[in-house]
Amino acid sequence: MGGKRILLCIGGGVAAYKCLDLIRRARARGIAVTPAMTRAAAEFVTPLSVAALAGEKVHQALFDLTAEAEMGHIQLSRAADLLVVAPATADLMAKMAGGHADDLVSTLLMATDKPVLIAPAMNVRMWLHPATQRNLATLRADGVHVVGPDEGDMACGEFGPGRMAEPEAILAAAERLLAPKGRLAGRRILVTSGPTHEPIDPVRYIANRSSGKQGMAIAAALRDEGAAVTLVTGPTNEPAPAGVSLLRVETAREMLAAVESALPTEAAIFAAAVADWRAAEESGRKLKKDGSGAVPDLKLAENPDILRTISGLPPGRRPALVVGFAAETNDVVENAAAKRARKGCDWIVANDVSGGVMGGARNAVSILDASGREDWPEMGKEEVARRLAARIADWFAAETASC
Numbered sequence: 001m002g003g004k005r006i007l008l009c010i011g012g013g014v015a016a017y018k019c020l021d022l023i024r025r026a027r028a029r030g031i032a033v034t035p036a037m038t039r040a041a042a043e044f045v046t047p048l049s050v051a052a053l054a055g056e057k058v059h060q061a062l063f064d065l066t067a068e069a070e071m072g073h074i075q076l077s078r079a080a081d082l083l084v085v086a087p088a089t090a091d092l093m094a095k096m097a098g099g100h101a102d103d104l105v106s107t108l109l110m111a112t113d114k115p116v117l118i119a120p121a122m123n124v125r126m127w128l129h130p131a132t133q134r135n136l137a138t139l140r141a142d143g144v145h146v147v148g149p150d151e152g153d154m155a156c157g158e159f160g161p162g163r164m165a166e167p168e169a170i171l172a173a174a175e176r177l178l179a180p181k182g183r184l185a186g187r188r189i190l191v192t193s194g195p196t197h198e199p200i201d202p203v204r205y206i207a208n209r210s211s212g213k214q215g216m217a218i219a220a221a222l223r224d225e226g227a228a229v230t231l232v233t234g235p236t237n238e239p240a241p242a243g244v245s246l247l248r249v250e251t252a253r254e255m256l257a258a259v260e261s262a263l264p265t266e267a268a269i270f271a272a273a274v275a276d277w278r279a280a281e282e283s284g285r286k287l288k289k290d291g292s293g294a295v296p297d298l299k300l301a302e303n304p305d306i307l308r309t310i311s312g313l314p315p316g317r318r319p320a321l322v323v324g325f326a327a328e329t330n331d332v333v334e335n336a337a338a339k340r341a342r343k344g345c346d347w348i349v350a351n352d353v354s355g356g357v358m359g360g361a362r363n364a365v366s367i368l369d370a371s372g373r374e375d376w377p378e379m380g381k382e383e384v385a386r387r388l389a390a391r392i393a394d395w396f397a398a399e400t401a402s403c
């Protein structure tokens with residue numbers, strides 16, 4: 001990474017202290033860091049520490065005459081190969097989404113023509129607030145790359161998504177953006193993974209055996225080919241790959257909403273094992289035995305079909321390539337072909353789940369598309385993912401060539 005330069009815009013949040021580690025790691029990898037801080041950021045971490053670690057002056061004020069004489073903010077934002085905003089607070093994200101430029105950092109972000117990576121960090125309620133999610137969708141649509149946030153204990157005492165991604169993950173995402181481009185560089189791709197949990201009452205839910213392994217491996221393989229990946233995952237114990245934008249959901253309806261918020265993307269891979277049905281009515285209280293031997297009359301309702309919904313979007317909104325999965329226990333290929341037609345997706349990855357595929361490490365799949373069928377031998381899920389990512393890259397290369 002020698003010779004590359006990051007303009008690091010530090011926002012005003014508790015996570016600002018992690019920027020010191022980020023700067024140290026970046027420089028150890030040969031990446032120069034130009035630091036800029038908001039006024040609030042200087043309340044959380046001292047400009048002196050930032051400057052000492054960066055080995056460079058910290059830019060703080062918009063109307064700093066010396067700096068303007070030396071280098072205007074336009075030049076400053078363009079002299080870098082990548083802008084990294086960490087922590088990206090709710091306020092900073094709102095400013096970026098709204099196109100504000102009322103201090104140095106927001107002005108640098110408006111003036112740049114370079115890729116921008118944000119590492120959001122905020123209280124979980126602020127993160128989940130519709131305004132923040134709306135701003136996030138706007139930023140994504142503007143081509144801004146997002147890393148994190150992670151889920152965990154927060155400084156404010158709450159638990160949930162909102163913790164800034166760790167410096168190593170931010171750096172990994174930055175390095176991917178700085179790296180010589182892969183075959184899917186610049187492509188935005190959505191992946192779903194895992195099962196969904198459909199609540200019956202506060203303690204019970206309907207689920208399936210999906211581990212999320214295959215979907216996560218696909219997200220990592222696409223990332224390795226240079227794509228900007230958004231991974232929407234249902235509940236899983238599988239660690240999510242670093243350097244992808246992660247959206248965690250529980251239910252099918254939440255998954256559909258998250259998928260829609262991640263659009264537009266150029267491809268979408270639906271590897272999640274979405275529950276077909278949910279309890280028609282979720283009980284607010286735990287269902288109890290009443291001693292009479294009567295069992296609850298559990299009524300089911302059909303979940304939205306995410307794959308079919310997205311496949312049916314109008315051109316422009318619909319990803320150019322939509323890939324569905326078909327987990328079958330019998331007549332695998334026939335059922336998968338029918339599913340491809342029914343759902344309106346471009347490819348179907350079919351697998352036989354009558355053995356230990358769900359939750360296991362290996363998979364044997366067939367790919368069905370408009371031109372026919374390809375059977376792959378049994379292999380590890382990572383290898384299936386790598387091959388699928390390569391096939392997707394081939395598809396884009398052929399598309400580009402034919403345009």
Ligand code: C5P
Binds near residue numbers: 272303324
């Ligand atoms: O209908 P079936 O569940 O077998 O179809 C599997 C494919 O459809 C997978 O790609 C899965 O992610 C997707 N699916 C979906 N929404 C549903 C059910 C399945 O997107 N409600």
